[in-house]
Amino acid sequence: MTSSAPAYTERLRVPLRWWAQGTMFIATFWLAMVVALDAKAPLLPWIITGILLALLALFLRSYGDARLVVADGWFRAGRARIEVVHLGPAEALDDDATRHVSGPGADARAFLVLRPYLKQSVKVEITDPADPAPYWLVSSRHPQALAGAINAARGTQE
Helix, strand or coil: CCCCCCCEEEECCCCHHHHHHHHHHHHHHHHHHHHHHCCCCCCHHHHHHHHHHHHHHHHHHHHCCCEEEEECCEEEECCEEEEHHHEEEEEEECHHHHHHHHCCCCCCCCEEECCCCCCCEEEEEECCCCCCCCEEEEECCCHHHHHHHHHHHHHHHC
8 A cells, every 4th residue: 555645634733822721721720729828838739730731731732633634545534534435525614604514504413523713614425325424524724625635535536
């Protein structure tokens, strides 16, 4: 099996403001602990804050590590992957269409890789009759490029 360069790759990183807000929350927690504990346990606030900061970094890093990859006849979204031969047309959705398809117009069987900080998405129809999901809905910073890569990959597999 030859591995070529991916036709499309994107990492759904969390925005910088999430890191800033999380850090400010932990700093506030640290300040409250320093005031509450006074001089009784001078290292305890630092230890607890360090642990919380590590947990925050681990959470934000893992949540933002979801990747979208179109390569070698496969489409990968997060931990899931599917061969492009089982895909129907991919459609780039704007903010309003994404809100509708992920909300009132949603199908409960759909596979979702959505991030609240990304307002646009790509809807990919699933043509495999054995797959219970009618479509995949994935957030993307570049939905036109992702939909184009999926449709191009489908064209080469037909």
